[in-house]
Amino acid sequence: MALRGVWQLQKLIVSYSDWGGSSRGIRAFMESKLPAFKESNPQLEVVTEHIRGQHPHLKAIYSNSSILLFPHPPLQVFNWNHNERVVCVKNLTPEEILLQATRLRNALGRKVIKLKTRHVTKHPSVQGTWTTDKKF
Numbered sequence: 001m002a003l004r005g006v007w008q009l010q011k012l013i014v015s016y017s018d019w020g021g022s023s024r025g026i027r028a029f030m031e032s033k034l035p036a037f038k039e040s041n042p043q044l045e046v047v048t049e050h051i052r053g054q055h056p057h058l059k060a061i062y063s064n065s066s067i068l069l070f071p072h073p074p075l076q077v078f079n080w081n082h083n084e085r086v087v088c089v090k091n092l093t094p095e096e097i098l099l100q101a102t103r104l105r106n107a108l109g110r111k112v113i114k115l116k117t118r119h120v121t122k123h124p125s126v127q128g129t130w131t132t133d134k135k136f
Contacts, residue, residue: 001106007043008109012101013059015049022090026056029094037101044105055090058100062109083109 001008014030017023030048038046062083085104089097 001108003108008062009044009060009105009107010063011045011047011061012104013047013049013061014056015051015054015059016056017052017054018050019052020055023056025092025094026089026097029097033094033098037098041105055088058087058089058097058104060085060087060104060107060109062107083111085109 014026014034016026016030018027034046038044062085085107087100087104089100092100
């Protein structure tokens with residue numbers, strides 16, 4: 001997903017085994033669905049990694065970037081803060097693996113924070129929260 005026009009998913013690493021039976025679905029995914037996925041997402045760097053003796057997985061590397069601009073136009077400094085997510089795709093079909101890759105692409109890469117209240121505000125109301133069941 002793009003945040004302020006910048007795609008948050010920078011790199012997707014597809015790890016598979018050429019020998020293991022649990023990698024059958026990801027090998028079929030790499031032959032049939034991965035080229036179209038790469039073509040439809042040119043902003044994304046997709047890397048395949050051969051690992052023997054381990055279950056297949058997708059590793060997504062997100063970068064929540066901040067750009068510092070200096071007075072001279074050619075100088076820009078990028079501060080990359082990397083976040084990673086790993087999804088195990090053992091014994092999944094190519095369609096399910098494509099769904100997982102699409103979910104990783106659409107995610108922001110942030111940690112999920114559980115809210116304590118239904119509304120969040122810096123200055124809570126002195127009178128209390130408004131509700132419709134007030135009796136006059």
